[in-house]
Amino acid sequence: MLMIIWGYIYFVLIGLGMNSFINSQSFAKIGMLTILIGAIINIILDPIFIFTLGLGVKGAALATVISQFISAFGTIYFLTGKKTILKLQIKNMFLKKKYVTKIFSLGTAGFMMAITNSIVTIVCNATLQTCCGDLYIVIMTIINSIREVASLPGQGMANACQPVLGYNYGAGEYNRVLQGIKFVTLTSLSMMLILWLSITIFPELFIKIFSHNQEIINNSTSALRLYFFVFFMMAFQMVGQAVAVGLGKAKQAIFFSVFRKVIIVVPLTIILPAYIGINGVFIAEAISNFIGGGACYITMWFTIGRNLKKV
Known part of the structure; x- marks a missing residue:
């Protein structure tokens, strides 16, 4: 250790x-x-x-x-x-206040994304331990591992656009910034759609990467499909936050990270199982993907995108 x-x-x-x-x-x-x-x-x-x-x-x-x-x-x-x-x-290598403040501000967005993911994991595991035991904690661990891998292509594209968008934004090439946003949106969404369809159609194939225990496979299949329902909406969250950070709008990125995970996922993870059982834990993530992803991208487009068109 x-x-x-x-x-x-x-x-x-x-x-x-x-x-x-x-x-x-x-x-x-x-x-x-x-x-x-x-x-x-x-x-x-x-x-x-x-x-x-x-x-x-x-x-x-x-x-x-x-x-x-x-x-x-x-x-x-x-x-x-x-x-x-x-x-x-x-x-x-000597620190300067104005640069440290700016870096800290933008870096906080990434930190909040990571810490909110950790909070959700803790709440999910605690809820599953209370109502279902170790089996479903294992299942959630497998699902989270699959999610991490499935998120990488879309997140990679979103992160890759930041220096390009930031450079053109600083140079006053706002039309190029808009083109970049549209391109990375379509690319990330296409990748996430392909992965979502693959996981939805062949859930056992992905589960068997981590376990060949038949009991785990049987119980994981429906849970995986529920958890990944409308998973492609995550592309909008990734792009919306990446654009906000890339153009120096860190507060917007931080808000939507907290909004999706803390305000939506955590309460739903605690409340839904009381009404619909264990499936509520997995559905909570799907609901947050739909609401959080849509809200993040729409807000980004109507605040940042619309202003770029006016310039």
Whole structure:
């Protein structure tokens, strides 16, 4: 545990955090490569350390720390090298209030998205433990794992649009910003629709990635379909928040993150099971996707999008 805390976390913060500086300079391939190298090395080292060297869990932790160190080293090496446009230099490491305030403001949006997800997970597990026991906690863990993977394409596109939209917004190219918003909306929505259909039509295929226990599979199928009902609406939430953050409207992104998770999901997760049973826990997420995603995107379009058209 200590190895993961003191080794892995710092290297991940450097590797993933500083990776944004690579991507924002239009070196997307290099940014992807620094992350991919760490993942591949981790995959190679895991069986060697766990089985060949017989280190077990310690081996898995050591492999993870080493792989993330290499990823972090690659990121720093590029950002201090000759190819980068904006080079990391000691003289620029001193903090300035106006930049810290702006970064903190925009970063709070991402933090709130993460912390609200954690709050919902805690509430869901507590509710499931009270009414249904360990079986449904296992099922929810599987569903959350599937959701994390299924969200990545849409979230990746939404995050990728931020530096492009921000650059053009700062340059006064508002028509390009509008085109970028439309493009990333259609792309993210298309990806999420394909994944939603795949999960809805073939739920057992996704569940079996994590477990072949027939009892878990039987109980997970309907729960997965309920949880992922209108999952594609998440694309609107992702794009709406990404555009708000990319154009410096952090308060709007923070509000809709709290609105969807804390104001909608948490109360529904607690209330619905009392009326419709265990299905209420899974339906709560679907309702929040529909209301939260729609409200976030519509608000973004009528505040940010409409103003861009007027300029």
